[in-house]
Amino acid sequence: xxxxxxxxxxSDIAEYAKLxxxxxxxxPWNDLWTEETASLRIENMxxxxxxxxxxxxxxxxxxxxxxxxxxxxxxGIHFQIQExxxxxDEQGRGYGKLLLRSLKEELTRIGGVVNVYLITSKGxxxxxxxxxxxxITSDDMILMTNAPTKQG
Numbered sequence: 051x052x053x054x055x056x057x058x059x060x061s062d063i064a065e066y067a068k069l070x071x072x073x074x075x076x077x078p079w080n081d082l083w084t085e086e087t088a089s090l091r092i093e094n095m096x097x098x099x100x101x102x103x104x105x106x107x108x109x110x111x112x113x114x115x116x117x118x119x120x121x122x123x124x125x126g127i128h129f130q131i132q133e134x135x136x137x138x139d140e141q142g143r144g145y146g147k148l149l150l151r152s153l154k155e156e157l158t159r160i161g162g163v164v165n166v167y168l169i170t171s172k173g174x175x176x177x178x179x180x181x182x183x184x185x186i187t188s189d190d191m192i193l194m195t196n197a198p199t200k201q202g
Contacts, residue, residue, distance in 0.1 A: 051108060053145075055152045058096060058103030058117060065112050066092050066105065073135040078175050095119070095132060102129070102160075104152050106136075106145050113140045116149040118168075126164035129157055134168070150183060169193055 058066065067088035074081045074088075095101055095117060103117030114136035121128045131153070136145045157163040168185070170176045177187065 052110075053148065054107045055104050055148060056107070058105050058115060060093070060096060062105065062112075063089050063092050063096070066115055069112055069115065069137060070133070070135060073138060076138055078171055078173055091133075092117075102153070102156055104149055104156070106149050106152075108140075108145070113137050114145045114149050116153050118153075120160075120163075123164075127160070127162045128165040128167065129163050131166065131168040146179075147183070 064085070067085045070088040070092065071083045071085055073079075075083055096103065098119060100120040101117065102120065103115065105115040106113050114134075116131060116134040118129055118131040118133070121130060134146070134149065136149070154166075157166065167188075168180065170180060181187070
């Protein structure tokens with residue numbers, strides 16, 4: 051078994067989109083992504099100069115990916131993990147742990163990163179996963195949303 055973690059590459063966006071759709075259109079998210087909308091999201095994020103993304107292959111087959119953005123803040127660089135997924139039938143094999151470790155090594159190499167954060171769904175499968183890997187639920191911050199109203 052040959053596991054390789056590499057920087058995400060524009061030439062592989064279609065492959066990333068297929069994985070993205072297969073994971074996030076399933077439990078616990080049940081989103082309604084298409085390969086086209088997923089490709090647009092991935093390409094849009096990759097086009098920023100603050101993007102960092104890693105993809106994991108095992109014997110040449112894409113198994114997972116993690117990506118996000120650096121944000122400059124008053125006390126240093128904060129990094130937001132924006133997406134992180136592993137093929138559904140490959141979860142529990144340690145690929146996610148390897149991707150998180152690779153990302154952390156990259157952020158250490160860059161230097162100046164004082165915080166890594168993410169937004170995820172509530173629940174053991176999501177929140178619990180990150181908690182077991184050292185993340186905490188913030189007492190200081192909350193997520194608020196406001197969808198635009200329909201104009202009629």
